[in-house]
Amino acid sequence: MHEIASIITAIVALEHIYILWMEMFAWETAGKKAFGKSLDHQLFKPTKALAANQGLYNGFLAAGLIWTFFIENPEWSQNIRLFFLGCVAIAGIYGAITASKKIFFIQALPALLAILFIILSNT
Template sequence: MVYLSVIFTIAVIIEHCYILWMEMFAWETAGKRVFSTSLPQELFTPTKRFAANQGLYNGFLVAGLVWSFLIENPEWAINIRLFFLGCVAVAGIFGALTASKKIFVVQAMPALLAMLFVWLAR
């Protein structure tokens, strides 16, 4: 279970690094490809600063998850990891309820699975 918890947590980290990059630096290119069905093309340029702000928040989630691997106390490391994975899961659930059901599968599900494996590996 430890390996699965690490693998799923790293997968969430990688995903959110990609989201950070896309929203902060590639909103008008990669962002258009990802969100072309849910956002009209003419809105990408005017929403570039809003997307960058969202990307920054994804960076904070990445920082928290990476930090959880650097904490020496195992109990604290698990608590911090579960907290940040929980933040990702809540954001994914909220996104699924308010924007697109696909967000649940892409964002919330990996975080929930990582949380499950972290909890089982304790």
């Protein structure tokens, strides 16, 4: 179970690195492909700085998750991993409620699965 939790955590971290890139550096191209159905195409240029700010926050989430792989104390690693996965899950749930249901499946569900496997690995 621990290995599965680690793999899913790594996938969540990689996903947030991608989101960082898309929102900070490719908002008007990849961002338009990802959000073009729910956001007017005229809004991508004026919201570029806002998207970059969001991307930076996603980068912090990814950095926190990646950091957990380098913490030698297993208890601290797990607790910090749960914290960052919880942040991702809450952000994904909020995004699903306020923006698009798709965000739940892309962002929140993988984080919730990682949390579940962490809990199962401790039983």
